[in-house]
Amino acid sequence: MKFGTLTTNLLLVATATLASPLSARKQAAMDALRARRSLRRSIASGPRANNTGGTTDSTSPNWAGVTISQLGVTEVSGTFTVPQPKMPPGADPNLAHCGVAWVGIDGWNNGDLIQTGVLWCTYIDNSTFWYPWYEYLPGFITEIDGVNVTAGSVVTVNAKKTGTNSGITTLTVDGVTASHDFTGEEYSLPGTSAEWIVEDYSLGLVGPPYAPFADFGTVTFTGATAVVNGATITPGEGNWVIVDLDQGNGPITSSSFSGSTVTVSYNSDLGAN
Numbered sequence: 001m002k003f004g005t006l007t008t009n010l011l012l013v014a015t016a017t018l019a020s021p022l023s024a025r026k027q028a029a030m031d032a033l034r035a036r037r038s039l040r041r042s043i044a045s046g047p048r049a050n051n052t053g054g055t056t057d058s059t060s061p062n063w064a065g066v067t068i069s070q071l072g073v074t075e076v077s078g079t080f081t082v083p084q085p086k087m088p089p090g091a092d093p094n095l096a097h098c099g100v101a102w103v104g105i106d107g108w109n110n111g112d113l114i115q116t117g118v119l120w121c122t123y124i125d126n127s128t129f130w131y132p133w134y135e136y137l138p139g140f141i142t143e144i145d146g147v148n149v150t151a152g153s154v155v156t157v158n159a160k161k162t163g164t165n166s167g168i169t170t171l172t173v174d175g176v177t178a179s180h181d182f183t184g185e186e187y188s189l190p191g192t193s194a195e196w197i198v199e200d201y202s203l204g205l206v207g208p209p210y211a212p213f214a215d216f217g218t219v220t221f222t223g224a225t226a227v228v229n230g231a232t233i234t235p236g237e238g239n240w241v242i243v244d245l246d247q248g249n250g251p252i253t254s255s256s257f258s259g260s261t262v263t264v265s266y267n268s269d270l271g272a273n
Contacts (some may be wrong), residue, residue, distance in 0.1 A: 018220070022208045059246040062210050064253035065197040065221075066262045068110045068238035072229035076103045076194035077158045078221035078262065082130055084151035085122045085214035089268060093124040097214035100199045101264075103221070105167070108193035113137045114159045114182065115195075116169035118149050124212050134169040137181045144171055144178045158224070163187045194226035196235070196262040198253065200245060213252065214247075221262040234260040 027128040080101055089099055102117025114136045122128040132144040132155070149155060158170040165188050170179040200213040225232050235257045254265045 010032075017256050034142040047134065058241050058243045059251065060213055060243050062200045062202060062245060063195075063197050063243050063246050064199070064245040064255050064264050065195060065243055066224075066235045066255060066257050067193050067195045067197075067241045067243060068226050068228065068233070068235060069108055069193045069241050070228060070239040071190075071192055073105050073161070073191040073194045073226055073231075075158065075160045075227035076102045076105055076196075076225070077156070078196050078220050078224045079156040080156060080221045082118055082149050082151055082155060083120070083216045083219055085120050085128060085216045087124055088213070088266075091124075092212065096121045096123050096213045097212040098122075098201070099211075099214045099216050100201055101216075101219050101221075102197055102199065103112050103159055104195045104197070105161055105191060106189055106193055108195060110190055110192060111137070111231055112187050114161070114167040114169060114189060116157050116159055116180075117170050118153075119201075120214065120216070132171050132173070132178070134171070134180050136167060136169075136185055137187055139185070139194075144180075144181070147171060147173055147176050149173055149180045161191050164188045186209040194228070194238075196221040196264075197243075198245075198264045200247075200252075210247070215266045215268055218263060218265040220264075222260065224257070224260045224262045235262060270272075 084097060085097065090258065093095055097120040100117055100119040102115045104113050104115030107113035111123055116134040118130055118132050120128060120130045130149045132147050133141050134144060134148050135141045153173050156172040160168045162168055165185045166183045168179055168181050170177060198219050199218060200210045202210055225234055226238065228238055236259065240257070242255050244255050245253045251266055254267060256263050
């Protein structure tokens with residue numbers, strides 16, 4: 001499918017009429033997201049890194065959070081409370097504002113990725129939807145059936161590399177667990193990074209334009225661990241990178257970690273993107 005057609009389809013989520021019921025808006029968003037082949041590709045947009053005092057800080061046009069960037073990653077886990085997003089200051093009332101939180105393996109240093117998490121979109125009339133999903137690039141994002149999430153849901157997510165071209169994603173909420181087993185996939189998983197991310201997803205295959213970004217408040221990943229070369233570690237025990245989302249007007253987020261807790265907050269004083 002041509003890039004222009006993809007962008008047109010994906011903008012359905014942003015322009016879904018407020019007269020439509022929430023179920024119709026959710027369907028428009030799902031159809032739009034399924035029309036493309038990834039939620040990220042921030043690395044292709046050129047994250048910028050600064051090394052200071054043995055730590056690494058980076059900016060990305062659509063990722064915020066923490067990544068462990070080193071060889072030998074086979075698993076990543078975390079638990080977060082689903083936020084209640086809101087329209088940011090100065091937001092266009094005609095557009096839905098969205099975001100997504102996830103954990104994943106790969107994607108920071110390469111074009112490969114296995115990931116699972118929760119997506120949200122909110123509207124000026126305060127209607128909001130959330131849905132859980134999984135993805136293995138270059139396959140499509142897939143909604144997880146039988147698992148319901150809303151603001152305040154406590155979600156545990158896990159992505160595991162089980163072979164060169166295989167992996168498993170697991171999402172648990174309210175005692176319900178859903179797993180998906182990927183085998184014989186088109187792309188391999190080199191296992192070069194683990195991530196805990198809040199994302200302003202791209203409306204194209206890669207790079208801008210990005211979806212209007214909702215004010216998500218704060219997303220805190222607890223129990224943030226990764227298995228690297230057979231050892232279970234927290235972000236500070238690996239080659240970590242703190243990532244903040246910056247689309248040219250200063251950081252939209254503030255990211256940090258302490259032990260096994262990764263915190264990502266929206267900078268509401270910067271207004272709408």
